[in-house]
Amino acid sequence: MLSQRSQSFASTASVHAGADALPIIDISGLSSADAAVRQAVGREIRAACVANGFFVISGHGIDPALQAEVFAQSKAFFALPTEQKLALDKAHSVANRGYEAMGNQRLEAGSLPDLKEGYYMGRESAADAPDVLAGKFNHGPNQWSPAVPHFRPVMEAYLQQMTALGERLMQGLALSLELPEHYFADYCTDAMTTLRLLHYPPQPVNADPAQRGAGAHTDFGGLTMLLQDDAGGLQVWDDNRQVWLDVEPVPGTYNINLGDMFARWTNDLYRSTLHRVINRSGRERYSVPFFYSGNNDHRVSCLPGCCAPGEQPKYPPITVEEHYRDMYRRTYGG
Template sequence: MHVLEDVKDATHKFYELPAEEKLKYSKEQSVTNSVRFGMSFTPEAEKALEWKDYLSLFFVSDDEAASLWPPVCRHQALEYIKSSETVVKKLLKILMNGLNVKEIDEAKESILMGSKRINLNYYPKCPNPELTVGVGRHSDVSTLTILLQDDIGGVYVRNTSSMKWVHIPTVNGSLVINVGDALQIMSNGKYKSVEHRVIANGNDNRIYVPIFVNPRPSDIIGPLAEVIESGKKPIYKNVLYSDYVKHFFRKAHDGKATVDFARV
């Protein structure tokens, strides 16, 4: 429990830093692509900017994190990533059983969770919340996303039956688990990635801390052999994961349209 509270506290501390200190980690100033501070999602492609700031930390190694991640939050972010690994492995074991994958060997583990990224997201109080969004509607490109919320709320998911937006309530000490596009593709559509959004808020500053559990950028993802060995027709092709991610980031949030990039 202290791990969750510590990373939330560290997120607040990062955003309390002077602007010039945070900007050291911006696209223009950061010494590495693994650490990126920014605002909105893809500003050059959006009609209306999203009302958020984010610090994105791609985990390469303990040594790189120790030398390049912001000191005010590096230890807490690392501890949160490492503490989540047991939960992630248990979830993936259950999900793989549903796909006739009896054992997650080293190769399977690599493609399911070979890389991880943690975001420290900050949604400042918005003077005109009806004019914008915190985060536009989208599904994640991950295998799984592990989301830690504060107690203010604001995350909505799309109910695929009614197509209505449903608020995800906050429960102290809980995590929200999303299936991402990579798992939808690898399961040949049996598991569906979750379309979600965050609304802007006129009353409070909010934070969210997601961990994105991903294939490695160099991995080729497509329907797993165990899924299509019974003769099921693949509905997704094999794609280089880094190409899929680049496609996601070169446009504004647009619901679940990204997954069509991998459709046969």
């Protein structure tokens, strides 16, 4: 889930930072029986979150064969005729689930519409479930394409594994803040999650400078876990140097970043950083962001240790759902 809390960047200048642009953290230690090993991973996460809120994880335990199948099914879906994809337009959904057409989103003010198409899914809820009938934010049934028969089981299996990974990373974030390891257990109960498939065609050779695959933005919420192919194109803003870092994909890893809600939660101790995509690879690019947003009813207020003695929190308490509704109003109006 994305925010348009961005500024306009007239220049497309960037610095190729290679595979070491972001810290790579092996999170397998979070499953260790040794508390000292788990705490060491927490300290690495803290350093990355204070620096710019972006890091790369290995040792995550997600099945590589499942990752490959997610990409295969994503490519099969986006290869469908336009009319079949539009039949699943997310405008038909009460929960923002389904297809988003090419150029439907403009993440950066002053830029052209984003050069990408997407597909949204989340935790499945029946149309007559109490939370859906009550109009709870982002709760509802998914839309599934009958034209890609293996699409649903693959995506549901991936959703399940990624939800478990989100819970494990929240334990790491608790340790990073020197909080009890299961401090975020309530936040993780019945967590709102969004799986998004993205397809970027190659950037035209003579593209307008204002054309992006995805314009500069920060993410709305808690935790984003990005699986990307080897085409590259992700850029992260380096505030110290005032340049875009070209982040080279690292095989077998996930790019992790914090959203605006988590920054708010830490009183801006942890960063929610601008990023964008420009696909200059000359070929199709596919990526799969997973947004772990937490329990809608969970109350977000300044976390212990994130205010200096005598300092007041910058933000009033808010629930996860209130935060998301506010961000959607700012971004989309209404």
